[in-house]
Amino acid sequence: MALKLKIIVGSTRPGRIGPQVAAWVDKLAREQNSFDVELVDLAEVGLPLLDEPNHPRAQDYQHEHTKKWAATIDEGDAYIFVTPEYDGFPPAALVNAIQALALEWNRKPAAVVSYGFATGGMRSMQELRGLLTNVNVMPLATSVGLPFVYDMLGEDGVLRAPEPVNEAAAAMFAEITAWGEALKPTRAAA
Numbered sequence: 001m002a003l004k005l006k007i008i009v010g011s012t013r014p015g016r017i018g019p020q021v022a023a024w025v026d027k028l029a030r031e032q033n034s035f036d037v038e039l040v041d042l043a044e045v046g047l048p049l050l051d052e053p054n055h056p057r058a059q060d061y062q063h064e065h066t067k068k069w070a071a072t073i074d075e076g077d078a079y080i081f082v083t084p085e086y087d088g089f090p091p092a093a094l095v096n097a098i099q100a101l102a103l104e105w106n107r108k109p110a111a112v113v114s115y116g117f118a119t120g121g122m123r124s125m126q127e128l129r130g131l132l133t134n135v136n137v138m139p140l141a142t143s144v145g146l147p148f149v150y151d152m153l154g155e156d157g158v159l160r161a162p163e164p165v166n167e168a169a170a171a172m173f174a175e176i177t178a179w180g181e182a183l184k185p186t187r188a189a190a
């Protein structure tokens with residue numbers, strides 16, 4: 001069965017470019033013809049700041065928005081986080097969405113597509129990878145950074161990446177497949 005791949009748009013602010021970056025990732029993911037892809041936009045998910053009384057490991061969620069978010073993430077076999085860099089960090093909305101859950105992330109791989117100016121959002125990517133290890137996600141080394149992302153965005157709002165970036169993305173998808181397939185049986189056994 002095809003791996004269920006959730007592409008998570010991490011920015012939520014009005015005027016953001018996260019959806020354009022995610023549309024590029026989504027297109028490439030669907031072209032692989034090997035994933036069951038869902039684009040998940042945190043602006044649409046609309047999670048408030050953590051408002052659950054119990055630790056997420058208890059999975060005793062009180063609010064419909066958390067239950068819905070938990071079901072979306074639980075269904076995934078692998079994730080790609082599309083994240084900007086805000087002051088060297090991933091957006092608070094993305095950190096909040098990760099911390100709202102625990103076991104739903106367990107033993108699954110995740111790649112990061114980061115974007116920004118000169119750094120390509122790499123500081124944000126590294127911080128995010130650190131957080132992911134603490135919810136027992138396997139953060140993949142073959143993640144992709146997009147420096148000077150505005151130069152890649154056409155006036156039509158479509159992102160066109162240079163060839164080396166597309167090659168990095170291809171390597172990322174191969175790694176998602178390898179780790180996604182490898183980790184699946186470990187969850188069934190748990």
Ligand SMILES: Cc1cc2nc3c(=O)[nH]c(=O)nc-3n(C[C@H](O)[C@H](O)[C@H](O)COP(=O)(O)O)c2cc1C
Pocket residue numbers: 011012013015016017018019084085086087088089115116117118119120121
């Ligand atoms: C609060 C804030 C902090 C930012 N900090 C950084 C940064 O540390 N590094 C960087 O390359 N760009 C930074 N930027 C610029 C973003 O890369 C750029 O605004 C990008 O469009 C943000 O992604 P978004 O449009 O999806 O929100 C920052 C932007 C904002 C709004």
